[in-house]
Amino acid sequence: MLNMRSDLTPKARIREAALRLFADDGFDAVTVRRIAAAAGVSPALVLHHYGSKEGLRAACDDHILRLTEELMPTPEESGASGATSAAEVFDASAEAKFGSFAEVFPDDSPVLPYLRRMLLADDERAREVLRGWHRMTVDLLTLWRDAGVLDPGPDPEVRAALLLAMDLGAVLLRDPLTELLGFDPLGSGGIDRWGRDAYSFFSLMLTDAPPPEGRPT
The missing domain is CATH 1.10.10.60 (Homeodomain-like)
Known part of the structure; x- marks a missing residue:
């Protein structure tokens, strides 16, 4: 046991x-x-x-989707209502989410290793989960745009896929990245360092929203 x-x-x-x-x-x-x-x-x-075993696997996938959805910041959670730039949004999100990541995915959690295995399987279940994450990311970018602080660009679906690829790339490359950097980027001792630079990079991909018509730039 x-x-x-x-x-x-x-x-x-x-x-x-x-x-x-x-x-x-x-x-x-x-x-x-x-x-x-x-x-x-x-x-x-x-x-x-x-x-069945397939039903149990589906429940595992659904569990991971719920956990990752909890970590996706809404405008209200990250203080977007008072933010005036993309950088401010991601600074606020980082402060709110680093501790949450360590709580949801402690070092002994099986979730991230399971996620890596699922992505490498590349079967229909894995693709279904990936589609769900992409949909959530597009919805989140839409929330930011509607909040008036981020512009996801002319093609939010592609932008969401790029963000997703960077996040999941860290999961797939966790072991070689740990060896390269000298710390585990997704572990409790390294998520702050990794996450702050990642959020800074994300803010460069999402420009500030244009001002409403009639308001000077």
Whole structure:
């Protein structure tokens, strides 16, 4: 049985065990019986909660989508209502989100390794999750534009894809980046340093919104 938080429900323990095993060994290699043993439950309980191994994988994917959605800053959360430039928006977002990232993805979390495995699988489930992230990013850029502080450019869908590629690239290249930089860019000891420069770079990709008609520049 894997070490897990003692306050997790049996259903959540099953999901956490599946995340770890899927991340370590791949989706095809892991059986319902192994997941049940790691979670300390019976195989029947796994099937009771999730229906099948595919149903459990879908639940893992949905869980990751929810976690990443929580980390996407809204204009209200990052103080965009008082911001006057793209740089100010991302400065505020950085202050709000670095601690949240470390809380949602602690160093022993299976979520980021699972995400890497999912992206490398490149199957329809992975593409569906990627489409969901892209949709959320486009929606977020639209919120910023409507708040009057960011201009996502003439093609927000491409801009969203570029932002997404940079974020997910850090997940895929986490190990070689750690060796290159001398610190884990997605770990609790390195996310502040990595994130601040990333947000500074993002602010260069998203220019300030043009002033309303009639207002001098």
